[in-house]
Amino acid sequence: MALQWWQRAVFYQIYPRSFADSNGDGIGDLDGVTAHLDYVESLGIDAIWLNPINPSQLDDWGYDVSDYCGIHPDLGDLAAFDRLLAEAHRREIRVIVDLVPNHTSNQHPWFIESRASRTNPKRDWYIWVPGSPERAPNNWVSNFGGPAWQYDADTQAWYLHTFLVQQPDLNFRNPEVVEAMHGVIRFWLERGADGYRIDVVANMIKDAQLRDNPLRTEPNPDIPSRRPGELNPLYSTDQPEVHDIIRGFRRVSDSYENRILVGETWPREQERLADYLRPDELQLAFNFRFLLARYEASRFRAAIELTEKSFGAGAWPTWTLSNHDFSRHISRYSRDGDGDARARVAAVMLLTLRGSPFIYYGEEIGMRDAAIPAGSKRDPVGRDGCRSPMQWSDARNGGFSTSDKTWLPCGDFKTVNVARQLNDPHSMLALHRRLIQLRKSTPALVEGSYREFDRAPEDCLVFHRDTPAQHIVVALNFTAEPREIALPEGKILLSTVSRSANLTKSPLTLAPNEAVIMILDA
Numbered sequence: 001m002a003l004q005w006w007q008r009a010v011f012y013q014i015y016p017r018s019f020a021d022s023n024g025d026g027i028g029d030l031d032g033v034t035a036h037l038d039y040v041e042s043l044g045i046d047a048i049w050l051n052p053i054n055p056s057q058l059d060d061w062g063y064d065v066s067d068y069c070g071i072h073p074d075l076g077d078l079a080a081f082d083r084l085l086a087e088a089h090r091r092e093i094r095v096i097v098d099l100v101p102n103h104t105s106n107q108h109p110w111f112i113e114s115r116a117s118r119t120n121p122k123r124d125w126y127i128w129v130p131g132s133p134e135r136a137p138n139n140w141v142s143n144f145g146g147p148a149w150q151y152d153a154d155t156q157a158w159y160l161h162t163f164l165v166q167q168p169d170l171n172f173r174n175p176e177v178v179e180a181m182h183g184v185i186r187f188w189l190e191r192g193a194d195g196y197r198i199d200v201v202a203n204m205i206k207d208a209q210l211r212d213n214p215l216r217t218e219p220n221p222d223i224p225s226r227r228p229g230e231l232n233p234l235y236s237t238d239q240p241e242v243h244d245i246i247r248g249f250r251r252v253s254d255s256y257e258n259r260i261l262v263g264e265t266w267p268r269e270q271e272r273l274a275d276y277l278r279p280d281e282l283q284l285a286f287n288f289r290f291l292l293a294r295y296e297a298s299r300f301r302a303a304i305e306l307t308e309k310s311f312g313a314g315a316w317p318t319w320t321l322s323n324h325d326f327s328r329h330i331s332r333y334s335r336d337g338d339g340d341a342r343a344r345v346a347a348v349m350l351l352t353l354r355g356s357p358f359i360y361y362g363e364e365i366g367m368r369d370a371a372i373p374a375g376s377k378r379d380p381v382g383r384d385g386c387r388s389p390m391q392w393s394d395a396r397n398g399g400f401s402t403s404d405k406t407w408l409p410c411g412d413f414k415t416v417n418v419a420r421q422l423n424d425p426h427s428m429l430a431l432h433r434r435l436i437q438l439r440k441s442t443p444a445l446v447e448g449s450y451r452e453f454d455r456a457p458e459d460c461l462v463f464h465r466d467t468p469a470q471h472i473v474v475a476l477n478f479t480a481e482p483r484e485i486a487l488p489e490g491k492i493l494l495s496t497v498s499r500s501a502n503l504t505k506s507p508l509t510l511a512p513n514e515a516v517i518m519i520l521d522a
């Protein structure tokens with residue numbers, strides 16, 4: 001079957017507060033994004049995902065929505081959104097927006113009503129349990145630490161918050177909530193958005209009896225900081241009923257043409273990810289194994305094998321190295337090695353695996369986490385470093401803003417910036433452009449099957465991407481030493497280091513931290 005646009009697409013995640021400031025207030029905004037769409041287009045990006053743009057109290061920087069159908073005034077207004085959409089579409093770039101259905105802000109009018117009294121018509125829109133202040137309804141913990149329940153003295157009841165106290169969870173067992181969220185979905189699709197990235201989609205529905213979560217006995221590599229002795233979220237996430245809710249969202253999305261739903265999916269085990277990727281559920285779901293993986297061939301190999309094995313024919317993978325919730329991979333990789341060289345290898349892997357790659361803004365120039373002095377911290381759980389302003393040039397504030405002060409401190413823009421890399425054929429930016437171009441002009445890299453080459457050294461990852469007409473090999477050396485790979489001769493299409501010749505001898509010798517893409521004779 002011919003691939004859909006979202007299977008061919010290279011996605012680019014934009015954190016709107018940090019991409020470009022068009023009005024000099026130190027905060028990035030929608031017009032700033034629009035002004036840089038030529039840059040996005042020149043990279044070869046097919047679709048952008050915007051982190052939340054709705055009005056919010058900014059307790060969780062947009063993930064505490066107080067109006068699902070508006071734009072946060074810091075970022076612009078609906079007209080600015082329409083301009084962004086029109087300009088993106090003119091360049092054939094699709095626009096995905098963030099949908100945060102699991103919870104609202106405690107300042108959302110729905111919650112203000114809901115907490116007003118036990119008999120308010122919106123009371124049951126959130127998860128309330130009457131009780132006394134001494135004893136929470138169960139042992140669930142918030143993903144941001146501490147108990148997941150907050151006591152409301154006025155109505156003598158607890159409400160559930162999977163994240164901050166200011167982010168009460170909606171009750172998706174109430175059909176009115178489901179209907180309201182369908183309305184939200186229609187709102188942005190009607191305006192022309194191409195789909196949604198859905199926040200913590202597996203969390204949307206909880207055990208009907210709110211049973212205690214059991215203690216974890218084994219570590220879980222799929223969920224950060226879930227160690228033995230901590231709770232296993234058996235009853236608070238990834239419940240069977242969540243699939244009905246997703247199917248409902250999909251029906252709404254499918255009533256428009258060519259739209260997609262991408263889930264931020266933390267199933268309890270990675271094997272369960274494929275359960276969310278069905279013809280009547282999500283088209284795509286994030287796979288966080290790479291985000292959590294050390295720079296080791298074995299870690300990536302395990303993530304890929306698990307995906308290839310558990311997905312089957314119906315589900316299409318996605319790959320992500322960085323996002324707004326975790327330290328950037330180049331910073332992670334720099335802790336015990338050559339971050340720049342390693343990030344190049346990772347870029348080749350990201351853009352040549354079977355599946356849709358997501359690039360986090362700045363990743364293409366090798367932007368690192370910014371240092372955030374104590375007085376400049378914004379995020380309650382310490383994720384500011386990876387959200388610093390985009391580094392456009394070595395001008396003031398890295399060309400991000402003309403303001404005296406930016407909302408978050410800028411990073412190392414004097415050395416790492418777009419302007420400097422634009423004309424340097426060896427830059428990280430040039431590598432990304434070449435990779436994306438190569439991907440688009442090489443059918444096997446998009447449509448081809450995936451097969452690991454099983455005679456490579458353990459600390460390298462080598463794989464085939466094949467169509468009947470084209471045989472591509474990708475060889476990645478994750479070590480700081482040369483490695484020999486018993487491959488037949490071929491022609492090198494791309495390497496992350498300079499090579500004297502394009503034709504390889506057999507075996508292929510890879511330089512330390514070298515990645516190559518080669519084509520074998522058909």
Ligand code: GLC
Pocket residue numbers: 060063064100163199200264324325
């Ligand atoms: C998701 C978002 C994260 C947010 C959380 C709560 O994990 O990516 O930024 O804090 O959900 O909405």
